Amino acid sequence: MEVPILKQGHYLIASIQSALTDADLSQLREALIERVGRFRARGVIVDVTALDVMDSFAVRTLRDIAHMARLRGAETVIVGIQPEVAFAMVQLGLTLKGVSTALDLEEGLAFLNVQTQVRIDRGPGRLDRG
Amino acid sequence: MADDLLIPITADVDVVTARQRGRDLAAEAGFSSGDQTVIAAAISEIARNILMYAKRGEIALSLVANGDRQGVVVVARDQGPGIRDVPRAMQDGYSTSGGLGLGLPGARRLMDDFDVTSDAGKGTTVTMKKWRRMNA
Amino acid sequence: MATKGKEAQSPLPDPQAQTESTAALLRELVAHLRQNRTQLREEWARRITRAQLLTAMTEEEIFAEATSVYDNYVEALETGTFEALQAYARNLSERIIPRGVETHEVVGIVLLLRDVLARSLFGKYHEDFDKLNRILDAYEPAANRIANTVAVGFVQERERIIRQQQEAIRELSTPVLQVRERLLILPIIGVIDPQRARQLTEQLLRAIRTNRAKVVVIDITGVAAMDSNVANHLVQTVEASRLLGATVIVTGLSPEIAQTLVTIGVDLSEMATVGDLQGGIEEAERLLGYKVLPLEDLTPKA
Ligand SMILES: Nc1ncnc2c1ncn2[C@@H]1O[C@H](COP(=O)(O)OP(=O)(O)OP(=O)(O)O)[C@@H](O)[C@H]1O
Ligand SMILES: [Mg+2]
Secondary structure, three states, X not given: OOOOEEEEOOEEEEEOOOOXXXXXXXXXXXXXXXXXXXXXOOEEEEEOOOOOOOOHHHHHHHHHHHHHXXXXXXXXXXXXXXXXXXXXXXXXXOOOOOOEEEOOHHHHHHHHHHHHHHHHHOOHHHOOOO | OOOOEEEEEOOHHHHHHHHHHHHXXXXXXXXXXXXXXXXXXXXXXXXHHHHHHHOOEEEEEXXXXXXXXXXXXXXXXXXXXXXXXXXXXXXXXOOOOOOOOOHHHHHHHHOOEEEEEEEOOOEEEEEEEEEEEXXX | OOOOOOOOOOOOOOHHHOOHHHHHHHHHHHHHHHHOHHHHHXXXXXXXXXOOOOOOOOHHHHHHHHHHHHHHHHHHHHHOOOHHHHHHXXXXXXXXXHHOOOHHHHHHHHHHHHHHHHHHHHHHHOOOHHHHHHHHHHHHHHHHHHHHHHHHHHHXXXXXXXXXXXXXXXXXXXXXXXXEOOEEEEEEEOOOOHHHHHHHHHHHHHHHHHHOOOEEEEEEEEOOOOOHHHHHHHHHHHHHHHHOOOEXXXXXXXXXXXXXXXXXXXXXXXXXXXXXXXXHHHHHHHHOOOOOOOXXXXXXXX
């Protein structure tokens, strides 16, 4: 199942609709990274509300997305992790270290607004690609 | 165990199928949704290991009762290369594939009982159980 | 093949397997109990009151329940199946347990019924001693099994209710408080075992979602000791909360608990800790963008 990716202003929003296979996840990673470059996106939101499980492969893919997007100048935030999913993740030992998280889409957008604002305030010194 | 649910694992969709079946079975047996998630996550890990290291294998799901406890039993079997050093594979962070090395130790933390038997060159069997008190 | 000498001892075989004579005797017995229903029921209710059983219930209530039990009892004798009686016993227990009815009372009333019925059989068959014996032989195992079913049903129901209450008490003993919008406080008091720790986490994670909390202060001033298992759990709770987008501040960390955390490999500089609850709330408000007065007693991080 392909994950739809929406462009909204400077942000890309990927909202996962149903359970994903490993191939789907890898495909999502490729598509997001390609689009971050193409649209010069500032932020990426991955909405995982619909995921009822997150295992090591899913976490590794989300981490890769965040790191690769950052190298291309976009901040990533994962939104919508369900309470039970989060609890199972930490018991497994999966923590998404270094990746930002927010409660839902609304919070994720608010977070990116603050984040990208901070960066603009700091001036162009922190542009990762140049 | 005549009424085992057998799920062949030969492609990545099967990993999704296996964990969903596991969740359904746990739900049917009255496990909380938190436990259902835990069981599904553990199945996802060991099913992916089959695919990744042995290419093919199967997962059998069943229910057992023991006194006033009921359990979901997951058995994952393959005839792949086997694990040379099981104690080492059970440690956090050990991976021969550049993974996080959390699948086996993580699944052990998620489940109540966990057992791995592996013969180099012959294959691997992972058996794991999650228990629930009945009439609770 | 008409009569075998074994049936009297057997604990009420299933209807198919009953030899004709036992079946016939039970049929006769059932007919007798049906015919004398009104009178036997009254006698039983009277004996219950006299024995001062079910004192939490009024006489009308006792009579109403006695009627239902009586009918279920006769039906169990007739059909040899106990499902209906079992269901009724459970339902009855559910109703009377909250009113303080004790196990001995329930066992007592069933034994009284057995006695009332046995006496009535004496009355009816006292002239034919042989027949009386055979009737009692057929009746006794059935009556015992019925008494057993009712008592076990009651005890099981009681255990279930007790478990439920324990659960409720545990919930109450770990309240998640919302002190202001988007800020939750979880004061943990007392001994934490793995089961309680788990429950606590599940409760907190759900509360974060429903209250849309952004900051959580977990105060462990009231926790005397923490083994490495529970300490591990605390770390997991902090991490899981972050996955939902909330920041956790831990307050009231005693030197001993801090030591335990370090021993299990927790990097304390990665966990936001503030000396006391007050300081924690101030730090939380700062994170939420509220203006707070003096900041001097906030422990600097890292
Ligand atoms: N079914 C199997 N057959 C052969 N080797 C296996 C099997 N399952 C696990 N292993 C070996 O055990 C190691 C540890 O497995 P584990 O699932 O813990 O980590 P991983 O698969 O390497 O990474 P992760 O699961 O975190 O993505 C693997 O790297 C692999 O060498
Ligand atoms: Mg693995």
